[in-house]
Amino acid sequence: MNDDAAKANLHNYLKHEREAVLSKLDGLGEYDVRRPLTVTGTNLLGLVKHLATWEARYLGEVFGRPFPEPLPRWDIEADRLADMWATEHESRSDVVDRYRRVWDHSDATVAALALDDTGRVAWWQDAEVPLFTILVHLLAETSRHAGHADIMREQLDAAVGTDAQEMATPQHDPAFWRQRREEIDEAARSAGSP
Numbered sequence: 001m002n003d004d005a006a007k008a009n010l011h012n013y014l015k016h017e018r019e020a021v022l023s024k025l026d027g028l029g030e031y032d033v034r035r036p037l038t039v040t041g042t043n044l045l046g047l048v049k050h051l052a053t054w055e056a057r058y059l060g061e062v063f064g065r066p067f068p069e070p071l072p073r074w075d076i077e078a079d080r081l082a083d084m085w086a087t088e089h090e091s092r093s094d095v096v097d098r099y100r101r102v103w104d105h106s107d108a109t110v111a112a113l114a115l116d117d118t119g120r121v122a123w124w125q126d127a128e129v130p131l132f133t134i135l136v137h138l139l140a141e142t143s144r145h146a147g148h149a150d151i152m153r154e155q156l157d158a159a160v161g162t163d164a165q166e167m168a169t170p171q172h173d174p175a176f177w178r179q180r181r182e183e184i185d186e187a188a189r190s191a192g193s194p
Contacts, residue, residue, distance in 0.1 A: 003115045010135040011110050017142040018103060020162045021048060022096060024149040027167075028156065034086055037152045044152055045095055046085040047145045052099040053083040054141065058134050059106035062119035067105050069098070074123055110135070 001009075024044055025033050033045040056067035057074070072082040086095050115132040146162075153159050158177065159167040172180075 006132075007110065007115050007135070010132075010139060011107075014135065014139050014142060015103075016162075017139065017146050018051075018099075020146045021051060021142065021149050022099070023161075023163045023167065024146075024153040025092065025096070027159075028153075030092065032156055033092060036085075037155060041085060042148060042152070043085060044149055045092060046083075047149055048099050049086055049090075049095050050083045051142055051145055052095070052102045055099075055106050055138060056102045058121075058138055059109040062121050062129070062134060063109055063113060063117070063131070064119065065105070065109050065112075067102060069101070 025048070028044070034043055036043050053071050056069075056071055059065070060067040073079040086092075110131070113131045115135075116130045118128045118130050119134065121127050121129055121134075150160070153167070158170075158174070160171070161167040161169075
C-alpha cells in the first residue's frame with residue numbers, strides 16, 4: 001500500500017468514527033445528551049466537546065496550523081477537564097457545529113501533509129511525530145470514545161448501532177434482550193460460585 005492510500009484509509013476510518021459519535025445524540029433530549037452517565041460524569045455531549053478539542057490540537061497546534069477558535073488549555077489545571085462537559089450556556093448545536101468546524105480544519109491539515117511530515121506534541125514531552133502517528137492516535141481515541149458513546153446510548157434507551165438508521169431499526173425485541181441478559185447473568189453467577 002502506498003502512502004496516499006494508507007493516509008486515505010486512516011482518514012476514512014476517522015471520518016466514519018466521527019459520524020458514529022455524533023449519531024449517538026440523534027433523537028435524545030437536552031438532558032439525556034448532557035447528563036452524567038458514569039461516576040466521573042462522562043456524558044454524550046461532553047465526549048463530542050472533548051473529541052473536538054483534542055482533534056483541533058492534534059491536527060492543528062501540533063503541525064503549526066492552530067484552530068482559529070479558543071480551546072480549553074491542557075496545561076492549566078483549572079481548564080484540564082473543561083472539555084469533558086457542556087455548560088448550560090453551550091447549546092448542543094454550538095458543540096456539534098464546532099466539532100464539524102474542527103473536522104474541516106483537520107481535513108485540510110491531512111490533505112496538506114504527507115504521512116511522514118512531522119509536528120511537535122507539547123504534551124508528549126515535546127516529541128516530534130509524523131502525521132501517520134497522529135492519525136493512528138486520533139483514530140484510536142475517537143474509536144475509544146465512540147465505544148463509550150455506544151454503551152451510554154444503549155444505557156439510555158437501548159438503541160444500538162453505528163448510525164441513526166441502524167439505531168432506529170432494532171435487531172431484536174425487548175423480550176429477546178431480557179432473556180439474553182438473564183442467560184448471561186446466570187452464566188456469570190455460575191462461574192462465580194464455588
